Amino acid sequence: MTDGVSVGAGRFAPTPTGRLHLGNARTALLAWLWARRHGLRTVLRMEDLDPLAVPPGCVARIYADLDWLGLTYDEEPRWGGPLGPYQQSERAALYDGALESLNAMGLLYACACSRKEVLQSTQAPHAHDEGPIYPGTCRPVSGPRSRLELLDLPRIGGRRPALRIDVARALERLGIQTVRFEDQVRGSVELDVSKDLGDFVVRRADGLAAYQVACAFDDDAMSCTQVLRGSDLVLSAVRQVLLLSLWGRPLPSYAHVGLVLGRDGERLSKRDDALALETLRTSGLAATDVRRRLTGGLGLPDTGDLAALVAGFEVGPNLAPDVRLEG
Ligand SMILES: [Zn+2]
Numbered sequence: 596m597t598d599g600v601s602v603g604a605g606r607f608a609p610t611p612t613g614r615l616h617l618g619n620a621r622t623a624l625l626a627w628l629w630a631r632r633h634g635l636r637t638v639l640r641m642e643d644l645d646p647l648a649v650p651p652g653c654v655a656r657i658y659a660d661l662d663w664l665g666l667t668y669d670e671e672p673r674w675g676g677p678l679g680p681y682q683q684s685e686r687a688a689l690y691d692g693a694l695e696s697l698n699a700m701g702l703l704y705a706c707a708c709s710r711k712e713v714l715q716s717t718q719a720p721h722a723h724d725e726g727p728i729y730p731g732t733c734r735p736v737s738g739p740r741s742r743l744e745l746l747d748l749p750r751i752g753g754r755r756p757a758l759r760i761d762v763a764r765a766l767e768r769l770g771i772q773t774v775r776f777e778d779q780v781r782g783s784v785e786l787d788v789s790k791d792l793g794d795f796v797v798r799r800a801d802g803l804a805a806y807q808v809a810c811a812f813d814d815d816a817m818s819c820t821q822v823l824r825g826s827d828l829v830l831s832a833v834r835q836v837l838l839l840s841l842w843g844r845p846l847p848s849y850a851h852v853g854l855v856l857g858r859d860g861e862r863l864s865k866r867d868d869a870l871a872l873e874t875l876r877t878s879g880l881a882a883t884d885v886r887r888r889l890t891g892g893l894g895l896p897d898t899g900d901l902a903a904l905v906a907g908f909e910v911g912p913n914l915a916p917d918v919r920l921e922g
Contacts, residue, residue: 600677603820605630606638607666608810611653614871615660617920618825618855618863621889625852626823627666628901628908638817639671641682644809645801660872664882665901670817678817683809690804693812694745694758694797696842701740702765703797705748705756706733728793734761745798758798762837763789769840776836779850779910781826786833795834811835815844823850823910826917827862850910853917862917870920888920 607623609615615623630637639661643649658673670676680686697703706729708716714727733751748756766772766789775785786792796805804812810831814822822832829851839846854862855870863870875885883899893913896903 600636600818602634602636602818604636604638604670604818605633605821605823606640606814606817606819607661607668608640608642608813608824609657610642610644611649611657613650613653614868614873615657616855616863616867616872617870617875617885617889620660620664620872620885621855621918621920622824622852623661623666624664624886624889625908625910625914626821628905629821629823629850629910631905632908633821635821636669636818637667638676638678638819639668639681640813640817641672641684642806642810644683644806645803646684656873660876663876664872664885681817683813686809686813687804689816690809690812691745693808693842694804697760697797697838698742698745700765700768700841701742702761702768702841703743703745703758704733704735704740704761704794705743705751706759706794706796707751707754707756707800708732728791729759729795731794733759734794740764755800755802757796757800759794760797762792762794765837765841769837774833774837774840776832776846776849778829778832779848780852780912780914781829782912784829784833786830788833788837792830792834797838807831807834808838811838812842814847815839815842820847821850822847823852825854826851826915827854850914852914856917856919858919860919891920892918 605626607626609619627637641654670679670681672681675681710726713729716730716732773785773787775783778784795807797808798804832849832851836846857863857867857870868874886904887897887899890904895907
């Protein structure tokens with residue numbers, strides 16, 4: 596998949612549904628430093644999987660924020676690169692192919708359960724990031740399973756179905772009971788996916804690939820050998836490791852770093868205007884000062900100078916704790 600690109604990459608992959616805040620900026624900066632430290636390519640991927648969810652002007656503001664912060668990318672939507680396109684809205688056909696390969700393994704089934712129905716039918720605890728654990732209501736009983744016509748799935752009870760992956764069957768195919776990976780920040784991560792996460796959605800009812808599929812596929816297809824992002828995505832990583840394993844692809848080096856917390860101790864959200872990068876940028880603050888704040892407490896040179904930060908940067912357990920950046 597990566598012919599002609601011999602060196603790996605680090606990436607930043609924002610979902611353009613709101614303004615970048617200091618938490619996003621910290622992840623972007625750390626990922627960029629890690630890649631540069633190891634002489635890797637830097638990739639900016641716009642995760643605009645659902646173009647209807649992208650507010651007008653949002654993508655342009657993300658570019659302006661990153662440019663201001665001094666993070667330049669070798670490959671990104673504005674100027675492309677050998678493994679593009681770099682915006683997910685233009686990659687639907689690639690995701691369809693990736694889904695078809697799971698389908699060919701007999702691992703997919705249609706499910707039109709609403710979120711409310713899933714909630715009512717399960718006693719299981721929530722998987723936190725994607726709502727309640729799906730109890731397998733629509734999972735076909737065991738036995739051989741035929742390939743689905745993905746382009747022409749019949750409606751169920753008048754509703755267009757989503758596609759779920761039969762996780763138990765996937766694990767069986769791989770000959771494993773749990774999904775395991777080494778995280779450069781958190782150490783060994785291991786989860787019984789069928790119990791702890793359940794059969795997750797791989798294609799939404801509207802026909803769009805699910806985040807897990809698009810993200811895992813793109814990290815591999817764009818030869819991203821480093822995936823540094825917030826610790827809120829550890830459970831996503833488990834699903835993505837499962838998918839990459841099924842596709843027979845190598846895993847990137849994962850690093851899930853602590854989140855940035857606001858004054859109230861809660862993680863930042865797109866509603867925290869005071870800590871939006873755009874607010875800081877337009878208030879006349881220097882980018883150097885923001886970079887200093889974002890790397891504070893990591894034992895790096897306190898100058899905010901990018902070259903100095905790159906030279907001193909290491910990824911390890913010191914990036915695990917959540918951090919508070921006072922506004
Ligand atoms: Zn269902």
